[in-house]
Amino acid sequence: MLDIATDIREALDAGRRLAVATVTAVDGSAPRALGTSMAVDDRGRVYGSISGGCVEGAVYQAAEAVLATGEPALHEFGFTDGDAFAAGLSCGGSIEVFVREIAPLGARGGIDARIADELDATASGRPAGIAIVVRGSARGALLAATASAAEVVSEGLDAGAAERILRELTARVGSGASGTAVVDCDGEPLTVLFVVSSTAPRMIIFGAVDFSAALADASALLGYHVTVCDARPLFATSTRFPSADEVVVAWPSVYLEQTVVDERTVICVLTHDEKFDIPLLTTALTLPVAYVGAMGSRTTHERRMRLLADAGLGERELGRLHSPIGLDIGGSTPQETAVSILAEVIASRTAASGAALRRVDGPIHRAVPVGAPLPAPDEGLVR
Template identity: 50%
Template sequence: MRDLAAHLAGWHAEGIEYALATVVDIRGSAPLPLGASMAVDTSGAVRGSLSGGCVEGAVYDLCTAVLASGVPARQSFGFSDSDAFAVGLTCGGELEVFVQRVTAADFPIIEAALYSAEPAALARDLTTGAMISVTAGSALCAGGDRPESVIAQARAMLSQGATGVCAVGCDDSVREVFVASFAAPPRMIVFGANVFAAALSRVGRLLGYRVTVCEARPAFADRARQPEADEVVADWPHRYLRDTEVDSRTVLCVLTHDPKFDIPVLVEALRLPVAYVGAMGSRRADAERRARLREAGVTAAELARLHSPIGLELGGRTPEETAVAIGAEIIALRHGGSARSLSDTTRPIHAPERASFAEPARSGDHRIRSCGVSTSSGEPVSSHGTY
């Protein structure tokens, strides 16, 4: 949903109401992940996507109906043998879509979730459409209704980066609530400010990473040479890596191609719990690098984590083609892809969303029916899509 943030900000500034359609459940295969959203304003303008096109005509009609009535709607769209391209999902899956009208009273709640500098969650009642924005230390609701059980559940799911439908006991009733968690984007740290780094920064941002380029030579650590990076740092790579914050989603790409920079930073990198460590170089350079790393005390298990030479073998030569090959390797590792041509494989193109439907919740229970996690872009996807 964060991909809609800029569009929604414009509508909010102009006071334009709109219908917001969100994928709240997926069964089988689907083109886009749980939480994918599409918005239709009162003039009929459309922003976002739910399925890459195959159900959006029908959802558009549902959005216009909800805009007119103000009554939220929840509807399933699945494969249709008779008219698959008109309404059904040609990939064979089924989407459950929730549509609600968003009014000016809701604008601050949506903004609090989408523009938060810290991890945030947006919870929506799937009957009334009431919304709550939650962070670890705050909650914003419309009107006087402040359901503490919903806030607690949303906060618990946010702490896990989880997204999905949950049944929450409130007083003497049970509410079905969709919680979308938005994490901060993961980091891509590129060592070496060269033309390959500039190209990889573009690919990294396209994939939803916050990109830092680190360069030891101040003359080359020039922001103008790396316009697509979120930040450019002048520091020795190993020293910067030792002092900066990384996590299990961070990817590290060593493009310095110089042993005096490569070896110290790789010794640090291969001992960190990050998602990916890759290093650029020829086959000969890679063999020499691995020997130096062993001499520096890197173990066989640590060395096995190194992707070097970096990237998939796509046959490209330009910095842009090299950057795509690196990005493709990161994607394949992240999602467990085979890195083979789809025409040579038989497994589903879109791996099914993980869904576990718990027993109906009793009053006071908090049970997640189906959930996923936030990805690099902050958008929610199923848990099979994590590192």
């Protein structure tokens, strides 16, 4: 729902009723992620997509039925259907979809003002979260991250269950992790989908060089909040890095010590200068970030590792460094190098092999468990 928050809010403001279909479970090679939504309004207009075209027709019909009855519904599409090509996923996976009517504020069955606030927060780029009960007697109940337990008892939930759901929702908003969980409601198990929208993950690029400009461009396309940092004001300018959200003139290691990072942050060191690289990497490799990579030849890498060890880093910290940076795809231009780097970032985040799909068995689209540890740079990656 939050992935199409702007469209939903605009339709509600125009007085439209909508049926919102949200992916609650994914099995096999289904192409869209948990929490992805598609909506159909009472004039037949479609917003968003949940399967890249595989089951949109069937979901559209399910949404029309919910608009007609007002009753929420849970559907499964995919290889469990009699004919996967008729109403399922021809790629061989399956998805479970929950469909619920959403009406304007003040209308019969209208959404709570707090849900509207979550939609507005998402549309403006602020963290937000919604919990949807998809199984149990309270099926269809919506809870907002800003609500209190007392405010949602009317949704068919006792205060204790509402409190547990809201506590889980708040934690997931903080971590940026959507997912499902079973919550006890006065002895009854309720299946709850937590859909969260958090701030964009950070891509911090050190070194104002041509490779950095290409990496900034590509990272922005992937939804990162991009920062380029260099100590040289002549090179670190917004004109040279138009796609960056921030261009910072500062000593790299000092900036990194002072800026905010989290477990989704990516740090790429492209400076090629030991006086910057060593103190910078000494700090970066001790931070709880998703990825630390450094550009350089194998000779540069070997010397860098010795200097970092001399600076006091142990095997665990040194094992986190992706260097030489990127996957082996034969790239040489700044743009091709950017693709190589981001391919490794994605493979690290998903614990994927980085091998050609035609040489890999199993589903193409794989869910990554919440909190799953990242592999070490040399584990499972084609370098």
